[in-house]
Amino acid sequence: NAGVTQTPKFRVLKTGQSMTLLCAQDMNHEYMYWYRQDPGMGLRLIHYSVGEGTTAKGEVPDGYNVSRLKKQNFLLGLESAAPSQTSVYFCASSVIQGNNQPQHFGDGTRLSIL
Amino acid sequence: AQRVTQPEKLLSVFKGAPVELKCNYSYSGSPELFWYVQYSRQRLQLLLRHISRESIKGFTADLNKGETSFHLKKPFAQEEDSAMYYCALSVPSSGSARQLTFGSGTQLTVLP
Numbered sequence: 001n002a003g004v005t006q007t008p009k010f011r012v013l014k015t016g017q018s019m020t021l022l023c024a025q026d027m028n029h030e031y032m033y034w035y036r037q038d039p040g041m042g043l044r045l046i047h048y049s050v051g052e053g054t055t056a057k058g059e060v061p062d063g064y065n066v067s068r069l070k071k072q073n074f075l076l077g078l079e080s081a082a083p084s085q086t087s088v089y090f091c092a093s094s095v096i097q098g099n100n101q102p103q104h105f106g107d108g109t110r111l112s113i114l
Numbered sequence: 115a116q117r118v119t120q121p122e123k124l125l126s127v128f129k130g131a132p133v134e135l136k137c138n139y140s141y142s143g144s145p146e147l148f149w150y151v152q153y154s155r156q157r158l159q160l161l162l163r164h165i166s167r168e169s170i171k172g173f174t175a176d177l178n179k180g181e182t183s184f185h186l187k188k189p190f191a192q193e194e195d196s197a198m199y200y201c202a203l204s205v206p207s208s209g210s211a212r213q214l215t216f217g218s219g220t221q222l223t224v225l226p
Contacts, residue, residue, distance in 0.1 A: 004157075031211065040123070042200060042216035043158075050211045058213060090158065102148065102160035103214060 002026055006091050006106035013081045013113050021076040021109050023091030030096035032074035033058075033103065034066060036087040043090060049074055050096070081113045116141040118203050120217035127191050128225050135186040135220045137175075137201030146204040147184040148214070149175055153197045161186075161199070171195070191224045198222075 004025045013019055023032065030051050035043040035058075045058030049068040063085060065077045074093075078085060088110050092103040117140045127133045139145055149161040162170045164177040164184060175186045184201060201217040 033213070035216075040218055042118075042120075042218040043214075044216070045213050048207070048211065048213060056207065056211070059215075092158075102163065105158040107157045 004091055004093055004104050004106035006109050008109060010110045015081060015083060015113060017081050018079050021089055023074045023106060024072055025093040026072065027093060029093035031094045033092040034076045035090045037090060038087050083113045086113045087111060116203055116205050116215050118201050118215050118217035120201055120220050122220045124221050126223045126225060129193055130190050133188050133191040135199050135222065137184045137217060139182050139184065139203050141203060141205060147177060148202045149186050150200045150202055151197050193224045193226060196222055196224045
């Protein structure tokens with residue numbers, strides 16, 4: 001049981017390039033999330049999804065797009081990468097019912113924009 | 115807007131000493147609080163949640179609504195406790211969804 005899997009683990013891009021980060025979960029979770037982690041700032045929510053075909057903006061959505069075409073996958077896209085998007089990106093998922101449900105995290109993707 | 119503050123970026127204690135990682139929050143509603151931990155080369159994982167009133171790996175955390183705090187404590191620190199600790203506040207977003215707001219984290223080092 002892999003849990004939450006993120007690909008790729010590392011990537012270096014040039015400014016203006018585009019790319020897609022993939023998150024896959026095998027726990028049949030309804031909710032999925034994308035965060036970015038920057039030094040001294042903890043994790044900040046970029047976008048999230050409450051189910052297949054739905055997405056919503058988080059705290060820092062600008063410059064990113066997401067899609068949830070399948071329940072198990074949540075894609076994060078950068079259309080035109082900027083150096084300010086250099087960060088570690090984490091995907092997470094959680095069940096829908098009840099409060100106080102924990103989020104399950106992937107290993108992260110370290111992205112550098114030159 | 116909600117906010118989580120962890121005032122200590124770095125904290126070092128000796129093995130066997132008590133440890134307290136501070137967390138303060140600001141939120142107008144009823145808070146749901148968590149502690150997450152990230153050990154070296156491992157993924158972020160849940161340590162404990164306030165609703166469960168549980169002790170995990172010897173750690174406890176009590177919600178103090180008067181002081182808006184959720185400090186993490188352990189009476190006798192072990193070297194394997196060395197990790198990055200994040201306090202997180204869960205708040206409602208759209209519909210039935212909730213989202214986590216994280217503090218900036220505290221890197222705990224337990225010295226031999």
